[in-house]
Amino acid sequence: MSEAGGDDLLTATVILLGAGVTGLVLFRRLGFGSVLGLLIVGMLLGPYGLGFATGGTELEGVAEIGVVFLLFLIGLEMQPETLWGMRRAVFGLGGLQVTVSGVVMAGLAAAFGQPPAAAFILGFGLALSSTAMCVQMMEERGELYSDWGRRSFAILLFQDLAIVPLLALVPLLAGGGLVAEPGPFLLRLAMVSAALLLVYLAGRHLLPWALDIVARQRNMEAFTGLAVLAVVVAAWAMRLGGLSMALGAFLMGLLLSRSRYHYQLEAEVAPFKGLLLGLFFIDVGMTVDLGALLADLPRLLPLLLAMLVLKAAVVYLLARLFRLDRPGALRSALLLSQGGEFGFVLFGAAAARGILDPDTYGLAILLISSSMIVSPLLQRLGDRLAARLRPPQPLPALEQMVAEMEGHAVICGYGRVGGTVGMMLDGLEIPFVAIDQDPVRVEAGRRGGKRILYGNATDPKVLKLAGVGRAGLVLVTIDNPAVAERVVTAVRNFFPDIPIVARARDLEMRDRMLAAGVSEAVPEAVELAITLGAVALRHMGVAEADARDIADMLRRRAFAALRRHPSLARPSEATGRARALEEEAPGAG
Template sequence: MAGETHGIDLVEVVALLGAGVVAVPIFRKLGLGSVLGYFAAGLAIGPFGLRLIADPATILHTAELGVIMLLFIIGLEMQPARLWNLRREIFGLGAAQVVVCGVLLTGAGILAGLAPAVAFVAGMGFVLSSTAVVMQMLDEAGETSTPQGQKAVSILLLEDLAIVPLLAAVAFLAPGEADPEAAPRWISVAVALAAVAALVGIGRWLLNPMFRILAAAHAREVMTAAALLIVLGAALLMELGGLSMAMGAFLAGVLLSESTFRHQLEADIEPFRGILLGLFFIAVGMSLDLPALARDWQAIALAVIGYTLVKALGIFAVARAFGAGTRAAVTRTTLFAQGGEFAFVLYAAAAAAGIFDARTNTVFTATVILSMAITPVVATLARRWMPPPAVSTEGVEAAEDLQGEVLIIGFGRFGQVASQALLARGLAVSIIENDVEMITVASSFGFKVYYGDGTRPEILHASGAGRAQAIMVCIDDRAAATRIAHLVRSEYPLAKLFVRAYDRGHALDLIAAGVDYQLRETFESAMAFSAAALRRLGVPEEEAAELVEDVRRRDLERLELQMTGGTYAGVDLIRGNRPVPEPLTAPQRPGQVIGDLPAGTAANN
């Protein structure tokens, strides 16, 4: 058939990749995150959308490798000592969340009229949050390595462990007599322990020597193949032992976390992890049975709302009981209040054991999928609606009635250097900063820095801006620096105003605001840098100084031209319009200086 080559259906491959490429940027641009974009893409091309792919189950099983690789990379970041330090979070916080939410959800199911066994399996399946969704959202927010992120990882690890006893519970709750040919329970436990022991032994004594041999061969593709072999082999070993494949990959990552090849392994696995995890989300979206959703929409809607709210209540209560603040508890609740991919495994086992009938399985599977789909939206809305975190100023003195001759706003790297000559001259300098950690660090080095936000008029007044002869704005937020410049010029016109500029465009904005002096933060250091390079290349000292001074003069001339009615890249700068980017062209003759690039480009900083 057209589009099919030697058994490979290129239509499905192109549909999968194209759907993700189109949907994800759109959803991220809308602020909804990539996870929901993948879900929407899967729904669009699946059997209940455009029908470009008829069997999402096959793709889902393959794409589950993305979750396995994700757990392996997480394991690489978890040295054994670090994992041991998280034992309270894993077996305390994680176990408490699973137990409390499981009891609440089981009780809710029984109150809704479900049989106790059905209510238990349905509730415990929903307890197991989606590792893929939670970790993807943490990664996009840059919070994976934060204390909040580490607690989330601990909870997910405990939930991955919980699938093993839950599957055993399904076998125990199955109606009918036990299979006389089934192996005794103690044999299953022994096999699982043997699988773990084998994995630990391989990781401790075989993997590093193997990688040393492969590294000596200088075959990059073989190193990549070896990395995939480790991840998939560990997952297979755990599956054969009756445990979670994801747990096997995580354990393999932990065993290699102190290896000298850790960074190489992470670099080799990361591309596969990203693509397969995206395919997993697409496959989940394709698995949503729209006819079943239309048939049982009332039951599914009630299950999604009821289970999500009940689980959210349990998560919030556990978080507060373990000392989390309200904001942290709400954030954790929005991350974990959904079902996850392990629910599909548990529900399939329940259907095979006769606990679920086909319709019940479909309803609860759709419930989990919808809960996974709405999680990014709920988390985004929660972040927008929650007030900004309160800043603790304990041990920090706020600005009040300061008397300095010079007021410095911002005490980061730039402000620290700029202040040194003033302090050495013996001038009375007042310094304000809105980063409490920076204030604390500065105090340990003998600097007196006050807490204050320079964009607020009352803070400027309390900081002594009305008495200061000079005000130096050294912050790295260009929008805030411009606001402060306008505010100072309006309220304190007699003060000399010096402002750190980000680039040429920002410098033009500051000049228009009436500052006395502005300096692009990288300009002078870049001049000194290029002068040193010229001298090391054999250029005489005087000639190097002349060349640098010529660049500085030409830069000033262009800046003055732009501010006196000239046009830049065909755009009127006096009206504040941003210039149109132009390509950088090479010099036509020795000594010619390349013209300025538009604001924001590398040559214009």
Template sequence: MAIEQGSELVKTVALLGAGVLAVPLFKRLGLGSVLGYLAAGLAVGPSGLGLFSESQSVLHIAELGVVMFLFLIGLETQPSRLWNLRRQIFGLGLLQVSTCAVLLTVLGHAVFGLDWPLAFVAGMGFVLSSTAIVMQALNERGEASTPQGQRMVSILLMEDLSIVPLLAVVAFLAPTPADQEPVSRWVSMGVALSAILGLVAVSRWLLNPVFRWLAASRAREVMTAAALLVVLGAALAMQWGGLSMALGAFAAGVMLSESTFRHQLEADIEPFRGLLLGLFFMGVGMSLDVPLVLQGWPKLLAGVVAYMGLKALGVYTVARLTRSPHRDALERAAMMAEGGEFAFVLYATAASAGLIEAETNAVLNAAVILSMALTPLMVVMMRRVLARQGPAPTDMSGVESVTEAANELKPCVLIIGFGRFGQIASQALLARGVEIAIIDHDTDMIRAASTFGFNVYYGDGTRLDVLHASGAAHARAVLVCVDNKALTTKIVELIKSSFPLTPVLARSYDRQHAIELIQHGVDFQIRETFESAMLFSLEALRQLGVDEADVLAVGDDIRRRDAERLQMQMGGDIKAGLPLMHGNRWTPAPLTTPQREGQPLNPEADQAIHPPAAVAGG
């Protein structure tokens, strides 16, 4: 089917339609979104309907998705996080990557007759497992936070980090043009080093002041444009320096990983990253030469089986050497035997550098695609075999890993707004050792808080993508401490609709605002001046010589009447118990009294926010 050259809109619609149809179908079949994008690209490409006769033009644009993906990986690569997971990432992860790299490189050279550089590049494409496939399998079974799951996540992180030096190695292994003198290679290396140092300097000393200045303008679209400018500017700088665009984006992400604007940058980049990365995989599918694959399918199938089998053996051996049980080692080998998404990036880079030919690139891409398609089937078969062998024995070797995982995944409280109210509210949490994440949109306050050791990040709590990036979906509780009625209500409504199981505590302005928050499902609300004014007035009675018992009785009576008025205004829906306050200590009241404003409406949420002392760390 031929399309007129001017019908670019038709091509765009066809491309988007193919992706929209294929991805949900493949996910429903359990094959993952990556294979869906590849199939969609194959369908509209030269080997399918022929809507696109030149796939390289699509790939050039879609490579920006990989650039943004690496930028986000860089943002997650915080030095503190790497240090906490150093044993698993740089121990277990590095051991598996190194072992599989040696095995697969030797296989390519000794069995398939590839020269050493090509054998190394071909093997490394299979060493880098598919993060999308493995994480999807772990999440579906709820194993991402288990010791076995944490070990695989650490290995995946090491493999993701490996793409950066691999791209540099490919550039180094690329053949030197005949008209280029050896001295010019050193000049190129000097230019590349200068580009890296310049990028570090800009990220370290320029970006934070620029983002603070832009944030003060409160123009959301400008912040989004600035985020794109950082990613694409870093990629362009590295390209001018003779290095990979993806390497520049990753370096920029690492430099900004400790920035107060990290969550906002992640939220701004994520939509572009997802769309362009899907477009990249569709471009890879378009570039697949089906006639070439069919012509040499026996050799292709033999190569896939050999590479997957040898890699599975290497993964199993490393797992057993690091004292993983037999069952865990088999599952890890089945889940990580395939090549991954970064193989396409690596092969495309090697092809553009002249290290591999276009025909070889097509065969290698086809081999990785086939390995990814076989992985879900291998996992299902492996688990059925293991299920027949009975339940898994207790893994005592994972005790240390369980402790490490608990330290990494301990409950976190997200605080939105860090003014006077939020600062005081955080003190009790910090005193109990609760891990907290804080976002605010006041750059001056953020800068002042950092001088006192607080890690406050810039972020707009009314944006769902920012809440996702800040960890609201996994938080044990969210404290909304902003000093704006409308924003508080909007944030509470957004969180309760998007994360209904997450307890939300909010600061209300007055009685009407409290009723509004309760109607939106808030788990806890308290008027910002009610209790402070109550304590103030009761202390005035003490100064006047009123007996302490009478002071407490007056306080309880006022709180009861206030709760009754709130109940009447709410239509009599609040019927839970009324906690009373004696001095500065809360004690529960009989269940027959109305609920005092501020008590959690959900008893289970109350247990989650106020766990017993033994659970809360003491």
């Protein structure tokens, strides 16, 4: 690569990343989510906007891998039994949605004068939705595994399957024949079967064996490479077979979901997914020709409204038929009303075969692009309308339950440490209320029957809502030292008599917590050292009672002997950073 070419690539990377991060922060702050922000960034930077980036097939190819990584992670999180339990929703609800929406949209296209073949392609192409957009928006809200989220995902999964026969029909519709030659058909069937077999063998046997080898060697670089390779192999095999790359990645994730390395695979792949999926939405935004959109607005706007209303109506009625409640059916309907990325593929194939004329093809592409732009706004509208149909019940019910509690524990920070303490309290049937600022964690905990409030534990209104004034104990398990200290100060200022037990990183942080007013602070690094030491003593033949006595002696003396050890007396890096921290940052227990 020449130096000039390298400079151009570096400049484009800086612009894309800088603008992407700005769009993410701004639009999330405005409450619209990340998808709309990235689409707008793509529109502004693309060839039809300011022209800083041109997109092209290279960016499009890289960006599509983001969708592949997203579906792989979903497969990892979904056990095969869960998918089998969704079979009625996938093939029943999903099949009906594609069929009914396709027929309705094809009828609309025919009413506007399109010939039968073009009307069929337009109808079923517009019946498909954007898997990437819908799944990302549900993930951001923590609703992918809700009842309506699962039904929506089932429809999207069937749409990914439906694109295969739809693409196979394009040459038949172009030639006017209804019977395919047996040779090409059998070859295609063999390629599809081979692709599925390759994904199965790799996910069921080859990759678990390879992961075992590199895990025993503690070769984390190779482990990361295998995690990425698993995704790419599935996408490559499915593409060779003429199937959806995203569907292949989902199947690979599903096969590896029972692996002992499930969580590590998820951790390795997630950063790639976030970056590449962001590029996908930026690339979609770059395809929007604002000039053409404004010029065609008189034709485009009625078609867009008709498509959104008809698709939403079909999904809503079918979801109600499959016994989804009204708020969930409405949210699913508005979520799935947009066009999808597979529509671009289907319409492109049809245009290449002469089924769609250039004007119709351009208008159809604009229709999909504009529907994807308004999709985040429709999802927000769906949230508000669903709230009116059925006001949220969990929070008022939770407030009522907390109002009746007394002598309970309040856990500030419900991450790994806070969740473990909660399990111990549950085991002894000691009631507790948790406070956390991670909406996904709060939603997951509530679905599990836990009393978790979303809010800032330094806010006296949130503390009062958690019943701190009637509680028997407050536990601060937040791992950010600065935030934890502010929580302790707030609790002590407003509720001076309540006992407080806090988590501390080291001995210096323990002293600061005690000075702030906690009843006891547990220095996690030192406690780990004491526990390891006691275990080591037992393995060296020391009686368990003697090992326990030594550990208890260190604790009774307030760790005075340990303070003389230079490595334990020195404050941790986190505590050092906390001294200079001026603004509160969210922490997790």
